[in-house]
Amino acid sequence: MGMTSAQKRGFGATLWDWLTTVDHKKIGILYLAGGGFFFLLGGLEAVIIRIQLISPENNFISAGLYNEMITMHGTTMIFLAAMPILLGLMNFIMPLQIGARDVAFPFLNSLGFWLFLFGGVLLNLSWFTGAPDAGWTNYAPLSIQSPGHGVDFYIMGLQLSGAGTLMGGINFIVTIVLMRAPGMTYMRMPLFTWTTFVASILILFAFPALTVGLFLMMFDRMFGSAFFDAALGGNAVIWQHLFWIFGHPEVYILILPVFGVFSEVFPTFAKKRLFGYTAMVFATFLIAFLGFMVWAHHMFTVGLGPVANSIFAVATMAIAVPTGIKIFNWLFTLWGGSIKINSAMLWSLAFIPSFTIGGMTGVMLASAVADYQYHDSYFVIGHFHYVIVGGTVFGILAGLHYWWPKMFGKYLHEGLGQISFWTFFVGFHLTFFIQHFLGLMGMPRRYWVFLENQGLDTGNLISSIGAFFMSFGVIVFLINIIYTTIKGKKAPRDAWGSGRTLEWTISSPPVHYNYKQLPLVRGLDPLWIEKMEGNKKMTPAEPVDEIHMPNGSILPLIMTIGFTIASYGFIYQTGNKYWLIAVYAGMAIALISMLTRSLKDDHGHHISKEELERVGD
Amino acid sequence: MRGWMGKTKVFFVFTLLALFLAGCGIENLTALEPKGYGAEKSMDLIILTTLIMTGVFVVVMVIYVITLVRFRRKKGQEDYVPKQVEGNHKLEVIWTVIPIILVLVIAVPTVLATFDLADDSKADELINVNVKGNQYWWHFEYAGEEIQTSQDLYIPTGERVYLHMLSSDVIHSFWVPSISGKMDVNAENVNTMYIEAYDEGVYWGKCAELCGPSHSLMDFKVIAVSPEEYDEWVNDMQNVDADAEPENAVAQEGQELFEANNCMNCHATDSAASGIEAGPQNNGPFGPNLTNFGDRSRVAGILEHNKENLVDWIMDPESIKPGNKMTGQYPDLSQDEAESIAEYLLQLQPSEITPESAGD
Numbered sequence: 001m002g003m004t005s006a007q008k009r010g011f012g013a014t015l016w017d018w019l020t021t022v023d024h025k026k027i028g029i030l031y032l033a034g035g036g037f038f039f040l041l042g043g044l045e046a047v048i049i050r051i052q053l054i055s056p057e058n059n060f061i062s063a064g065l066y067n068e069m070i071t072m073h074g075t076t077m078i079f080l081a082a083m084p085i086l087l088g089l090m091n092f093i094m095p096l097q098i099g100a101r102d103v104a105f106p107f108l109n110s111l112g113f114w115l116f117l118f119g120g121v122l123l124n125l126s127w128f129t130g131a132p133d134a135g136w137t138n139y140a141p142l143s144i145q146s147p148g149h150g151v152d153f154y155i156m157g158l159q160l161s162g163a164g165t166l167m168g169g170i171n172f173i174v175t176i177v178l179m180r181a182p183g184m185t186y187m188r189m190p191l192f193t194w195t196t197f198v199a200s201i202l203i204l205f206a207f208p209a210l211t212v213g214l215f216l217m218m219f220d221r222m223f224g225s226a227f228f229d230a231a232l233g234g235n236a237v238i239w240q241h242l243f244w245i246f247g248h249p250e251v252y253i254l255i256l257p258v259f260g261v262f263s264e265v266f267p268t269f270a271k272k273r274l275f276g277y278t279a280m281v282f283a284t285f286l287i288a289f290l291g292f293m294v295w296a297h298h299m300f301t302v303g304l305g306p307v308a309n310s311i312f313a314v315a316t317m318a319i320a321v322p323t324g325i326k327i328f329n330w331l332f333t334l335w336g337g338s339i340k341i342n343s344a345m346l347w348s349l350a351f352i353p354s355f356t357i358g359g360m361t362g363v364m365l366a367s368a369v370a371d372y373q374y375h376d377s378y379f380v381i382g383h384f385h386y387v388i389v390g391g392t393v394f395g396i397l398a399g400l401h402y403w404w405p406k407m408f409g410k411y412l413h414e415g416l417g418q419i420s421f422w423t424f425f426v427g428f429h430l431t432f433f434i435q436h437f438l439g440l441m442g443m444p445r446r447y448w449v450f451l452e453n454q455g456l457d458t459g460n461l462i463s464s465i466g467a468f469f470m471s472f473g474v475i476v477f478l479i480n481i482i483y484t485t486i487k488g489k490k491a492p493r494d495a496w497g498s499g500r501t502l503e504w505t506i507s508s509p510p511v512h513y514n515y516k517q518l519p520l521v522r523g524l525d526p527l528w529i530e531k532m533e534g535n536k537k538m539t540p541a542e543p544v545d546e547i548h549m550p551n552g553s554i555l556p557l558i559m560t561i562g563f564t565i566a567s568y569g570f571i572y573q574t575g576n577k578y579w580l581i582a583v584y585a586g587m588a589i590a591l592i593s594m595l596t597r598s599l600k601d602d603h604g605h606h607i608s609k610e611e612l613e614r615v616g617d
Numbered sequence: 618m619r620g621w622m623g624k625t626k627v628f629f630v631f632t633l634l635a636l637f638l639a640g641c642g643i644e645n646l647t648a649l650e651p652k653g654y655g656a657e658k659s660m661d662l663i664i665l666t667t668l669i670m671t672g673v674f675v676v677v678m679v680i681y682v683i684t685l686v687r688f689r690r691k692k693g694q695e696d697y698v699p700k701q702v703e704g705n706h707k708l709e710v711i712w713t714v715i716p717i718i719l720v721l722v723i724a725v726p727t728v729l730a731t732f733d734l735a736d737d738s739k740a741d742e743l744i745n746v747n748v749k750g751n752q753y754w755w756h757f758e759y760a761g762e763e764i765q766t767s768q769d770l771y772i773p774t775g776e777r778v779y780l781h782m783l784s785s786d787v788i789h790s791f792w793v794p795s796i797s798g799k800m801d802v803n804a805e806n807v808n809t810m811y812i813e814a815y816d817e818g819v820y821w822g823k824c825a826e827l828c829g830p831s832h833s834l835m836d837f838k839v840i841a842v843s844p845e846e847y848d849e850w851v852n853d854m855q856n857v858d859a860d861a862e863p864e865n866a867v868a869q870e871g872q873e874l875f876e877a878n879n880c881m882n883c884h885a886t887d888s889a890a891s892g893i894e895a896g897p898q899n900n901g902p903f904g905p906n907l908t909n910f911g912d913r914s915r916v917a918g919i920l921e922h923n924k925e926n927l928v929d930w931i932m933d934p935e936s937i938k939p940g941n942k943m944t945g946q947y948p949d950l951s952q953d954e955a956e957s958i959a960e961y962l963l964q965l966q967p968s969e970i971t972p973e974s975a976g977d
Contacts, residue, residue, distance in 0.1 A: 063830035063939040135827045141804060142787040142828060230805035236788065237803065270688070271697075276704035301790060301801050301825075303808035306735035310728040317720040317727075321713060324673075328712040329704075331680050337699050338690045349685070356677050360670035367723055369730040370662040372655065372798020373648045376790060376825040440649050440663075441642025442794045444825040447833035451919060454821075455643040532698075 020552035022106035023512050024091050027113050029407065031088030032400075034117045038080035041124065043474060045073035050431070050467035053460050056452040066448040067133035068150065072124075074136025075154065078250070079161055080120040082392050086257045087116075087168050089399050090196045092407055094172065096503035097190045099181025099521065101514045102550065104174040105167075107597070111556035112167035118564045119161025126153035135446060137243055140228035140236040144220050149571050155218045156567035160560075162207055162214070169203030172196055181502070182541040183521035187281070190501045190525075191274060194281050195260030198288045199253045205292065206249035213242035222574050237302060244295035252291040254388060256284060258351075258395020259326060264501065265348045265402050266330055270337025271498050273525060276329040283322035283329075290319045300371045309368040316366035323359055327352065340498075343417030347398035350425050354390030358383060361436065376446075379439030385432045397421075397477070405495035409508045410488030413480050420476035427469025434459045500525035505538050513547045516612050547607040555593045562589030646821040648794035653820075654777070654813040655797030658730045665726065669719055734798075737809050740779045746770065748782040749901045750789035750802035752828055753835040753938055754918060756901055763889040764854045767905030768918055769972070770822075770839045773847035777811045785901050790825035793839050799825045814841035817975045819914055830940035836918040840975045853968035857908055859887035863964050871961025874954050878947045886910075886965060904943060911966035927959040928952070 132154035134143035219225040226232035517540035566586025573579040749756040792799035824835035883904030920926040
């Protein structure tokens with residue numbers, strides 16, 4: 001239904017539909033597209049960094065521009081690429097997995113997306129006047145003293161997109177708590193839903209710390225306060241605490257959802273239920289809990305003293321235990337299975353050794369005294385790229401290959417998928433493995449140049465060559481998307497034939513109300529249970545009846561535009577008070593939109609029984 | 618199977634080759650060849666954790682490879698449904714308990730070493746140096762000795778030297794990989810660490826916390842000399858005659874230009890100038906102390922120590938260290954004037970003890 005009617009509509013109507021949509025699936029796709037765009041931008045920045053470091057004392061870009069490049073690379077990849085793409089997958093898949101027709105707050109969902117997008121665009125507009133240059137960690141006092149408006153763009157951009165993320169997190173928690181299909185108890189939820197749930201809890205508790213930090217930074221830079229100014233009695237180390245109280249859980253926000261992805265992919269392609277499901281769920285919670293207890297391991301060299309360093313060192317090492325449990329559970333899910341290897345599976349299988357190396361170096365970093373050498377060196381760069389690329393990016397690509405047929409109704413091309421996998425995989429290890437050694441050989445991170453005759457030339461050259469391989473892999477993946485969109489093979493409901501969870505019981509792509517009748521869930525892996533009992537489809541939990549769906553709305557977009565105008569005003573009012581007009585005007589737009597939303601009744605629409613029967617399921 | 622093993626071997630050889638080519642880095646810079654107490658402590662833990670973690674990695678990889686070889690779906694098995702295993706208590710206990718034990722094996726020596734390196738109970742009896750980090754240079758003041766110097770830190774071998782570090786602007790981080798791990802140099806509090814070099818040598822120091830455009834150019838040196846040589850150096854530095862006239866005429870002209878062009882506002886040529894104090898106030902010198910400039914190991918911390926580079930630096934420091942605080946602080950100089958000043962600075966050699974004494 002969706003496809004054909006969309007084609008008949010004009011471009012204007014289609015655009016309006018996407019601008020006003022509150023459908024979790026469309027918002028999911030918007031997140032993927034937005035996050036994908038920023039991923040390419042962040043990747044381009046990474047390539048520029050690697051070209052600068054291809055040879056000693058290179059002069060490809062200037063020192064100032066280099067610092068802008070590393071800052072924007074990190075900020076873009078974390079806040080504008082990895083997290084939104086994950087939110088996109090969660091948005092699209094999680095409601096399907098729990099047998100829901102949408103998320104709990106569709107309007108808020110749309111607002112969250114637009115805030116992320118405009119926050120990201122705002123941040124990147126800084127390129128025209130000077131981007132932030134104090135690193136993605138934005139440590140005071142360097143960030144306070146940074147001239148120009150770069151850091152102001154960082155503050156306002158992240159504040160906007162952070163608010164969007166927070167809304168997404170709250171929305172997912174409520175959705176999972178309240179909207180599971182009949183019979184779907186907590187311990188029958190798919191692992192991806194579980195990790196979405198736990199990651200959302202992390203968002204809920206971690207992002208406020210960032211919000212507070214950004215506000216303090218905003219007051220310091222724009223309104224003359226001195227929270228981080230040592231000369232006026234402030235303390236810059238407080239920024240580091242606030243940043244990492246957010247920043248460390250953020251790492252788990254990035255990794256837990258892809259743990260969920262792998263926990264779906266392995267059982268599907270090994271035709272075997274997840275080994276140690278209960279242990280997996282509890283390990284996820286344990287990782288999340290410990291994730292809040294270890295932020296100071298980013299600060300071993302700050303001078304917190306041996307007591308704090310020891311406590312945080314041991315707490316950090318403890319995280320290895322639940323993570324190890326997960327790795328072994330995945331291995332034993334595969335053990336004894338009937339393993340089919342395709343591109344979704346290749347990304348998942350490649351994750352195990354790559355992420356294990358990232359975990360190994362993680363434990364090595366936790367040893368505080370060893371960290372005195374690793375800290376702020378290329379060893380750390382190697383470590384967190386093994387975790388974030390070898391974990392999060394591999395997981396995202398596994399998830400995209402796995403769910404692409406569900407999301408778009410077509411299979412990604414297998415051959416192109418394998419080419420992009422192998423080039424990216426080889427490039428990834430070439431780029432980052434050697435960096436562990438570069439760090440120990442005396443190369444600190446965020447170095448615009450490394451000097452001649454310091455034994456660092458070969459390693460950096462290898463690393464840069466790897467970056468080109470990775471770029472090639474990404475380009476092939478893009479070609480794959482275009483090819484698939486035009487000529488891709490159509491996918492049935494159960495696209496892989498061995499699906500286990502609810503999303504594989506409905507059409508690919510799903511109709512906008514997802515389920516004509518909510519399914520009755522009789523255990524973990526509900527589709528698998530029905531298949532094993534020879535049932536062709538799920539048992540419905542309700543008769544065919546009218547379905548109540550929310551209406552689209554342009555208000556989230558208008559509200560966001562208001563906030564964005566106000567943010568611009570905040571940034572530039574430091575130089576010229578006339579910009580306060582933008583602050584007031586933007587805020588007025590946002591508040592009027594909120595008022596409209598509050599006062600205007602919108603009861604949504606109903607899909608009649610007759611229409612449902614006409615369409616089929 | 619055989620072909621697959623062959624490929625792995627090739628891959629292995631390539632990896633080893635790459636590592637061999639890259640080596641362990643250069644001596645006196647790399648942390649992989651520790652030459653001091655802190656670096657050795659770190660290296661011990663690096664080796665311990667690497668060994669344990671490599672063991673874990675091997676176990677994971679063995680299971681992984683066996684699984685992939687044995688349980689790959691073969692032709693004709695498309696409809697085969699494997700046994701749906703829920704879990705296994707015994708296995709799950711094993712892979713929970715063993716990691717806990719491994720973590721404890723790492724945790725105990727980590728905690729011991731952390732306290733060991735933070736021990737400053739004997740600081741009063743030993744050499745204490747106040748270190749000040751600045752964009753983009755380092756200042757060293759020997760407490761109680763009335764000695765100040767910049768960029769090159771002289772220490773005796775085999776003795777602990779306590780560093781009390783403070784920043785005058787943004788956060789820096791003091792790192793001499795071959796001798797010791799790093800510690801941040803904050804603007805609000807004094808951080809204390811100690812270093813001890815085993816052998817004589819000129820050790821590379823790096824700033825390890827992003828501090829602005831020239832962060833990557835904020836190098837310095839630790840020059841470890843024998844205790845006797847160190848005493849001699851201290852003696853020489855304490856007896857510098859600040860009013861001494863250079864011997865040759867060009868240098869004399871350079872000294873006059875040095876005084877006429879506001880250089881003295883920031884740069885002292887007298888080692889005993891007033892000390893820096895702990896605390897947030899910025900009362901340190903605004904530019905590096907030049908008392909023993911002629912003996913420096915590098916110009917501006919990075920360039921080879923010769924007149925040509927020094928003249929380049931004086932003429933246009935911005936082209937060498939973008940964002941430095943010297944640019945624009947003095948009138949434009951002609952090439953000749955810069956050469957005279959360089960001549961003057963390069964003959965400031967109050968001591969026989971130089972980087973060469975440490976074998977550079």
